[in-house]
Amino acid sequence: MSENILQLRNIGKTFFGVNVLRDVNLDIRKGEVHALLGENGAGKSTLIKIISGYQPPDKGGEIEVNGQKVHFRSPRDAKNAGIHTIYQELSLCLDMSIAENIVIDKQEEYPGFMLRQREFNKRATEVLQRLGLDIDPSIKVRQLSIAQQQVVEIAKAISANAKIILMDEPTSSISQKDAERLLEIVRNLRDEGVTILYISHRLHEISEIADRVTVLRDGNMVGTVNASEVTTQDLINMMVGREMTNVYPKRQVELGDVVLKVEDLSSDVFEHVSFEVRSGEIVGIGGLVGAKRTELMEALFGLRKITGGKIYVKGKEYNPNSPRSAIKHGIAFVTEDRKKTGLVLCLPVYENVNMVNADTMHKFGVLNWKDLQNVARSHRDKLNIRLANLGQTASTLSGGNQQKVALAKWLDFEPEIILFDEPTRGIDIGAKTEIYSIMGDLAAQGVAVVMVSSELPELISVTDQIVVMCEGKMTGIVPHSEATQERIMTLAAASLK
Amino acid sequence: MESNKKDIQPLELESRMSFGQLMIRLRTVLILIALAIIFTILKPKFMNPRNLMNMIKRMSYVAITAFGITFVMTLGGLDLSGGSIAALTGVGLAYMLSKGVSLAIALPVVLVLALIMGLINAVIVVEGKIAPFLTTLATMNIYRGIALTLTAGRTVTIKAKGFTDFFGNGKVFGQVPIPILITVFFLVVCWFLYSKTKLGFYCRCIGGNEEAAKVAGINIRAVKYITYIFNALLAGFAGLILCSLMNAGVPDIGSDLSMDGISAAVLGGTAISGGVGSIIGTLGGALIMAILNAGLSLLGAQSHVQILVKGLVIIFAVLMDNALKSKTRVQKIK
Missing domain, CATH: 3.40.50.300 (P-loop containing nucleotide triphosphate hydrolases)
Known part of the structure; x- marks a missing residue:
């Protein structure tokens, strides 16, 4: 035996x-x-x-x-x-x-x-x-x-x-x-x-x-x-039982009014999720694979049908039925899979950066590529995107730089709410720190940030509070001051026991 | 990481292009020049301006169709029905004229008819969620069937001399045939739409990654509708040129027009998988096919041989494309 x-x-x-x-x-x-x-x-x-x-x-x-x-x-x-x-x-x-x-x-x-x-x-x-x-x-x-x-x-x-x-x-x-x-x-x-x-x-x-x-x-x-x-x-x-090292320290930001309020939200795969995000706040969504966190983000962004509950954006009821309507309500969504839903890999970097912009920055449908390239150039400098030239295709960038391009396309229309789904997956530690710093900057500018992450140390150190989900159900909300890896993991496995 | 930052100077757009990349950019032009040189050596008569004009004129309707197909293919779609749309447009015009309808009414009516055929393609692709290949394979037969039924398979002569002379055989400045002028007009319009407007940009986004385009809030349905309708309108104009050249509405004309259009687009670097393409490239592709046809017939080759060569050239162009692309991959930048 x-x-x-x-x-x-x-x-x-x-x-x-x-x-x-x-x-x-x-x-x-x-x-x-x-x-x-x-x-x-x-x-x-x-x-x-x-x-x-x-x-x-x-x-x-x-x-x-x-x-x-x-x-x-x-x-x-x-x-x-x-x-x-x-x-x-x-x-x-x-x-x-x-x-x-x-x-x-x-x-x-x-x-x-x-x-x-x-x-x-x-x-x-x-x-x-x-x-x-x-x-x-x-x-x-x-x-x-x-x-x-x-x-x-x-x-x-x-x-x-x-x-x-x-x-x-x-x-x-x-x-x-x-x-x-x-x-x-x-x-x-x-x-x-x-x-x-x-x-x-x-x-x-x-x-x-x-x-x-x-x-x-x-x-x-x-x-x-x-x-x-x-x-x-x-x-x-x-x-x-992991040591928390190399993690970006949480920046202190004065919190404003509630920008996003989710009330008893349900869809085909998750149910009864409620939380609030204030201006300047970073709210984490934690859980294990299969907790349906990505699906929650999709529902907020109009990519998944809502079957119950309500969403309020700045106090007004908001019924997401398409990404277009989400964008009109000032919501941006940095998706989990850059290659599948974030970027058009065969297009140059500057075109990727302007994918959302093009809807508003035009005269009778005519795009001024000089202006749009300047927009891309300024984002490249602000986000420190490393590339040889703006005309190279997105497929030639490293993971971290791709992520920054995928993020850059949302910044120009000045969203009030940004949803991040696993923003640091598959990128190196240096780029991770930069992403945290960008998130901190956004929060400091008064943006309401929601971040789905599977990495507990990052979730705990970057966010103000953490909504924990398990198999489509919300199992708890943990404020920054009480967040420990054990506490979150216990909630993340709560309904599994 | 620090050292990396210093290494990479913030270069300006497109400032650095390797020799290989340049070759990819210019490959259509290179093939064109090579073919022109070969044919001129074999038959010095080839470079006669008259011969050149004729050659381009006969390619004008293929080029116009190919411009439309370039948009559709960039979008990730496909259109096989262009030839049938061209035929039905021409036959419709000839039919109405033969029934005594005035040109001023018949002309706009057939162009609207072309728009409607594009709309039908779009509705089936977008709302019916049927693959563009299958959709347009079916409508190709449907439109052709209508054209044949309308005239019971017969050719209908167009007696409006003014019209056919202008569209088909007219010349300006004593030298330049009108079909070439029309082609140049659409070349400029399509190049502008493709490179300078939201339409072309969104076609590239959707063809490159439809999911990402959706998340970015691009109205995918609207772009698809506009593209298929615009494509059909171009095929309609190609049909007008064709029927003027023939002085008649011929229901079974242009059966290989769509295939030639697709070939021209592919020769010009438009990806069959979508996301990549160029109008100038497509023009180059159409010219390559024109040169081949004209050169081969000057050499006395029969049209059967021309078809064979057309096939070989497409394979050759795509193979070269792949080979160059794999050799010139940009280094990853960490």
Whole structure:
């Protein structure tokens, strides 16, 4: 029982000079459920990618399966070694049948030109029954619920003789009842001798099914503990016990009137959120992945339909129905994914900066590009955007500079409310400090700032108060003076316990 | 980080362009010059101004259609129906004239008809959320079908000599054919709209990243409507030139007009995926195709060979485009 099936030695990973994983040493015992726990950005996903063969570790890192050293060059290698991974975004072919999906990894067992549907179906039925899913294997995967699709993924792994199954946040997008069934399946698999590496931030699940827990924080391994010997509070402390260094000190700003008031706001994915933001105030929105914070921002900006509650901008009721109306009400939105929603990568920097401006800075539709370039030039200087020339395309900039360009486009129409969604994700520490300083300047000018962030130290040090959400519900508001990492993490996991 | 700041001088716009980037900028011109030189060496007669004028005149309607398509493609859309719009515009005009409607009424009516065809394309793309390729593939057949049905497949002669002489065969200053003047007129209008106004800018934003354009508050629907309608209007004008050149409304004319327009735009550097393009480039693309056609026929090549060469040139241009782009990636600046 205590024999190690998978051993990781000195695993590290560096992306573009950023060290996302350092010196991870992990022993997975045969037939255990081993939970991997950590905040967003702790390095869990990177570790999974290394174990499943998507990315090689940095030099010096070693992986041993059953005491044999292995070098995975592709996910195929990992699968051949018996390691199967079930990702959050399932990787099934939706328009193929369940059976076809299950056998797709084992095509070498079915040589010849013709498809042997009958054999496929037989094999699928067997393995599905083993997992307690009584369903016709010839129906299309598209017709299944997410929970059922997950079971098909597991069936696919079992059918291919998986020794180790990695599950990345398997319960994040399914209902409570389905989650319990899934945990039941996981327990049964363990009893059959399959080793499970289970990634989740739902603490109650971990105490329910895990034998041992490894906690990651900021790319470092905090430690491995026996699940039966720790409380959820111990785990929270392990996850957040981080020193607050290199963080921008909060600037003291005189707060003005309430600019943005959110009252009992609900949409399809979150409900009953209420908070206020004053002029000059920075309000943080904290929570774990799946807390629906981005969705809250989208609702405020008219990108998501509101199903209940009210929003007031400067005392007047505001009904956001499109980004255009949000902008008219003086709201700006610096989105989380710069590349997807923030920038037009193939356009030059100065055009990106003027994307919002162009709506007002024109004469009968004619743009004066000289003026607009001057606008871009002044933002470049104010925000210290580093580039060779304003005509270079946004795609050629580093993350931090891209973020500043994405921000610059909002500054010229002088918004009264700015929503930031993970403004410092994926940028280096120097650029982070600059972003904090810009936010401080904006607040000092009387702008009401809302910032969604997954980084607790940044959330605590930059904001005046923090609204904490958990799975679409608001679980508390913490003022700056009372904010600690433990307090926020406890609220962020509140309804999960 | 500090040292970085000092390294990078705040340079002015477009001040630094490598040789490779310059080549990308000028690639259409380079191909044009190369082709002109080759044909002149092979057939000195090629450079005869008369020959050149003729060559450009025959390309005028393709260029006008291509200008419209440049907007649509930049937006991330596509239009296959331009040739059918041109045909129906010409046939509509010929039909009305043959029924005794005066030119002063028939001309505005067919241009409004072209606008309506663009509007229909836009409604289906925007409201029906059907891919532009499929939408215009369908309307291409629908508009062509209407043109054929209207005349029972027959050609309708236009007897309004004044009109056909002016639009098709007229000349100013004794030398410059009217179709070329019309092309130059639309060249200026389209260049201005594309480079200097919100319309062109928003087309580039939407084609480059529709999500980001939406978040930036750009009225995507309005831009799409205007673009598809404007594109159809240009195709309508191309149709007027075509029917004047033929002295008749021909229902099955211009079947490869849209494809030639798309080819010209692509040759001129407009990305099929949207976000990037230029009107001047498209003009260059149309000229390349004109030179090829004229040169090859001077050399005695049959039209079948010309079509083959047209295909090869497109592949060549796009391959060269990709190769140059990957060689001249701007260094990342931290």
